[in-house]
Amino acid sequence: MxxxxxxxxxxxxxxxxxxxxxxxxxxxxxxxxxxxxxxxxxxxxxxxxxxxxxxxxxxxxxxxxxxxxxxxxxxxxxxxxxxxxxxxxxxxxxxxxxxxxxxxxxxxxxxxxxxxxxxxxxxxxxxxxxxxxxxxxxxxxxxxxxxxxxxxxxxxxxxxxxxxxxxxxxxxxxxxxxxxxxxxxxxxxxxxxxxxxxxxxxxxxxxxxxxxxxxxxxxxxxxxxxxxEPDQVTADRVNQAMIHVANDEKLPLLVGILRQQHAKRSMVFINTKREAENVERGLQANGFEAHVLSGDVSQGKRLRLLEDFKAGKLPVLVATDVAARGLHIPGVDLVINYDLPQDPEDYVHRIGRTARAGATGDAISLCCETWVYSLPAIEKYIGMSIPALEGGYDLIASDYITPPRAPRKHSGTARRGSGRPRTRRNT
Missing domain, CATH: 3.40.50.300 (P-loop containing nucleotide triphosphate hydrolases)
Structure with missing residues (x-):
């Protein structure tokens, strides 16, 4: 060869x-x-x-x-x-x-x-x-x-x-x-x-x-x-930044970033489906039209979400890594790594959703207590230190509205006639 x-x-x-x-x-x-x-x-x-x-x-x-x-x-x-x-x-x-x-x-x-x-x-x-x-x-x-x-x-x-x-x-x-x-x-x-x-x-x-x-x-x-072979592993037209944040302040910070950026199309990447659903509820409670794209969403719904996102009808797409590769979605202004990925290559694929076909875009990563350990490997892989966003911590939304808890899912193994599902005693 x-x-x-x-x-x-x-x-x-x-x-x-x-x-x-x-x-x-x-x-x-x-x-x-x-x-x-x-x-x-x-x-x-x-x-x-x-x-x-x-x-x-x-x-x-x-x-x-x-x-x-x-x-x-x-x-x-x-x-x-x-x-x-x-x-x-x-x-x-x-x-x-x-x-x-x-x-x-x-x-x-x-x-x-x-x-x-x-x-x-x-x-x-x-x-x-x-x-x-x-x-x-x-x-x-x-x-x-x-x-x-x-x-x-x-x-x-x-x-x-x-x-x-x-x-x-x-x-x-x-x-x-x-x-x-x-x-x-x-x-x-x-x-x-x-x-x-x-x-x-x-x-x-x-x-x-x-x-x-x-x-x-x-x-x-x-x-x-x-x-x-690019001069850098990541696209040179992506403006990268990070913000160190506590776990319980991530959602208010995400809301503040989206308000401040005014992006027409934003992608928010999460590591797990469960957390993606929490983020979806948090954004919707604070006035953002946002929906989750994950691996177990039905094919028909996945295609509708992507079409709505491409057409500008859905401004915020919350996604697991099923959406990080292979999708050509023009006009994505902002990528937010709500969770830092565990694999450095996934970081490159995620932020590659913006700045496509010669355009420019922004990628902001939230470095929380749970996922910050991935940061050194990511920076080594991309060959640069991700700069801290100046004044980023000040973007936390002080008027953040906490969404209601999602209804608890159960397996339907309640005792007959009890009227409620069986619960496990805390130990």
Whole structure:
């Protein structure tokens, strides 16, 4: 695997124009509709090699245009190479795997935008919603199939589609695939496809760890390694700050920060679902429209929350780390780490929700008694000390309204006729 490393210029975009890459005219018209004329650094480094037919293992920090890079390479192949004469036109020719439902949906929407003038057929498959409609969409005939491993394997075992005609494979957020335990599923699907030498293979990831590179060597054809190395681990357009605060003052401080910042879109990251629900109640009691996005929220509600947040109808999204990676949400002004993450990489992914596509943004971390021990590892990882926000402690809302306690959930094991659930005696 040969390697190319580049450090992007302070300008978000490179000097390379999409019009100079030899892309299909319908792709250029799609890019023009979206207002894109110049490549980002990862696109400028990856696309020339992909368009020459080389496999790619790409690394770039979040929000740098990785998705458009592999989508343009994939769509270009589909447009420039006709189907085989014995092809019935129903089976997918390109296959994109993503670790989460939200990321799969985002890739699908980006693909629709880029391919709007191409006539290519595509669909997205993920768990939690639309089982019959997703299957029907596949069986109607598609060129590009996007989805998460579990649902795609389900349909495959039902013979809803075949993998024998796959010409392009994309693995997005490969490191996250390992974290979520999907590698056995991915290898199962890859074994059903033509061998690596008979297809194009694009692997993109925030980190190219040893296990990710091992996957690349195993299932790709001498891939070209593309690593976009920023001057700093974190985006240079994110204004980072922290405030040391006691646990019982965190919610009043959060309310004060949101009042002072006047951000149109704010994301508040919490480490646990239970605390996220407490924060949601606290913000709502103090006049903020806020809702929780976590792993066990139903798929339909998750998509509605994301759409409302993107549209500006929901100004504050309280999220666990399910929302920290892979989501492209334009216009996030403010990220607040209500809890410092335990993994330093999660800090980078969280604050990467703002300052995307060349914009600027603010990231404020609340360093409380419970999670402050994560701070040294985070600062070592990002290569800098996070500055204290001047006057930050003074932002604590003196008129904070304490919300009513949430109703206690119980298992329904009350004694018959008692009229109330059994409680455990304090010891």
């Amino acid at each position: 040969s390697a190319i490393k580049t450090t992007p210029t302070p300008n978000h975009l490179s000097d390379i124009r999409f019009a100079d890459l030899g892309l299909h005219p319908t792709l250029l018209s799609g890019l023009q509709r979206l207002g894109f004329s110049h490549c980002t650094p990862i696109q400028a480094a990856a696309l020339p090699h992909a368009l020459k037919g080389q496999d790619l293992a790409g690394q770039a920090q979040t929000g740098t245009g990785k998705t458009a890079a592999f989508l343009l390479a994939t769509l270009q192949h589909l447009l420039s190479q006709p189907r085989a004469e014995n092809d019935d036109g129903l089976q997918p020719r390109a296959f994109i795997l993503a670790p989460t439902r939200e990321l799969a949906v985002q890739i699908f929407k980006d693909a629709q935008g880029l391919a709007i003038d191409t006539g290519l057929r595509m669909t997205v498959c993920y768990g939690g919603a639309g089982y019959e409609s997703q299957r029907a969409s596949i069986e109607a005939g598609i060129d590009l199939l996007i989805g998460t491993p579990g649902r795609l394997i389900d349909y495959y075992k039902q013979h809803a589609y075949s993998l024998k005609q796959i010409e392009v494979l994309v693995l997005d957020e490969a490191d996250r695939m390992f974290d979520l335990g999907f590698i056995a599923d991915i290898r199962y699907l890859l074994r059903k496809m033509p061998p690596p030498a008979q297809r194009k293979n694009y692997l993109f990831s925030a980190t190219l760890s040893h296990r990710v590179l091992e996957l690349a060597y195993e299932h790709m054809n001498n891939p070209q390694k593309i690593a976009i």
